[in-house]
Amino acid sequence: MNTAAKLGSYVLGLAVVFGGALGVGNAVGPVETPPADDHAAMTAMATPTAGPTASAGHGEHATQQAKDDTPGGLQVSENGYTLTPLTETIKPGEPTDFRFTVTGPDGKPVTDYEVEHDKKLHFIVVSRDLSTFQHLHPEMTSDGVWSVKLTLPDAGTYRAFADFAPTGGSALTLGTDLFAAGDYELKALPDTGRTASVDGYEVTLDGELTPGQAGKLTLKVSKDGKPVTDLQPYLGAYGHLVALRARDLAYLHVHPDGEPGDGKTKAGPEIVFYAEVPSTGDYRLFLDFQHDGEVRTADFTLGAGAKPAIPNATPTPADSGHGDHSH
The missing domain is CATH 2.60.40.1930 (Macroglobulin (MG2) domain)
Known part of the structure; x- marks a missing residue:
């Protein structure tokens, strides 16, 4: 091979x-x-x-x-x-x-x-x-x-x-x-903090990932310092969240609490998710949201539980034998 x-x-x-x-x-x-x-x-x-x-x-x-x-x-x-x-x-x-x-x-x-x-x-x-x-x-x-x-x-x-x-x-x-094909070098996981900026929007993340327990994650969207209250449905929801665990890329695709047109879910600025992760470690979170007819992606790095034993939680050669978004 x-x-x-x-x-x-x-x-x-x-x-x-x-x-x-x-x-x-x-x-x-x-x-x-x-x-x-x-x-x-x-x-x-x-x-x-x-x-x-x-x-x-x-x-x-x-x-x-x-x-x-x-x-x-x-x-x-x-x-x-x-x-x-x-x-x-x-x-x-x-x-x-x-x-x-x-x-x-x-x-x-x-x-x-x-x-x-x-x-x-x-x-x-x-x-x-x-x-x-x-x-x-x-x-x-x-x-x-x-x-x-x-x-x-x-x-x-x-x-x-x-x-x-x-x-x-x-x-x-x-x-x-x-x-x-070609030469490459793995990058360390981005240290993003709790606020992501994309195309003039700011998305803040509140909540924690606790291994073995369902945790509430709230993502709040704003633009020019003002809350966005008219998010548009994208694929039948106000937001889509994908979480991937570092190293093995265990994958979670979860939709928010509620849905457009149910009479109780607001079109922003907050999108609420509930997720349970299986273990301690670092996770990458990717949020898709739509506003003014365009879908954008905000990304975060969030740790769960105790600090991972391996710095940056990136793969190494010993383990085996960059946020672009398109629609």
Whole structure:
């Protein structure tokens, strides 16, 4: 195998509570695009250690995501469904028409999906060091081939997650590794503090992550020093929050308490989430919100429990064998 970097990632998508397990890290150094057979082997390589997870919608639990002890997204295949990339070469900094399929238990590409949060499939791509984040929505042809314009900004290793629910089936999250060839060096986690600035907006974060307990997180949006009280629904909610645990990228996609049009949820400035994290450590939080017709992403680094034993909670070569946003 020519690839110098190996990584696994736990995905527990569209969940209010996600269990985590220690994952594998990633090596620093040159990355080469692996042959197709090596790529498939790498994306399937993982060892499940956590329990089952549940999907969640706008403040309420939905269907069970997995029927066994394997957390969603840990594997490229689950419950007979397989995520198969069709695009093998991605050059850093160049837009690529990234194509993939999801095949079903019959071995054929799935063409029938449930619509969840206004889309049939959500595609999230993060860099291994959690410095970049993209929430994308591919388009599907009639033969079940998905495509999306994808740009990996720098050389390195990335993780892609596909969240979907096949018609008549349970919600699933499948994961695969992506590679942009070239020399790279992992960055330390950003020390963001409690206020994030993006395009003239300020988002403040209040609340704590406590391992094993549901914690309230309140994100408040303002612009030019004034509270934003007319946030616009995006994918059926006033905000979307993705949390990823450093090192193994255990993944949580949770929607806020309440929803537009329910008669009680205000359109800002505050968006409230409830999340339970499985362990101490550092987490990266990415908030999507829409105002004046444009979706923006505010990002934070937040610790849970005691200070992590490993400084900056970044992967090291010993573990294994940047916030861009698009719509």
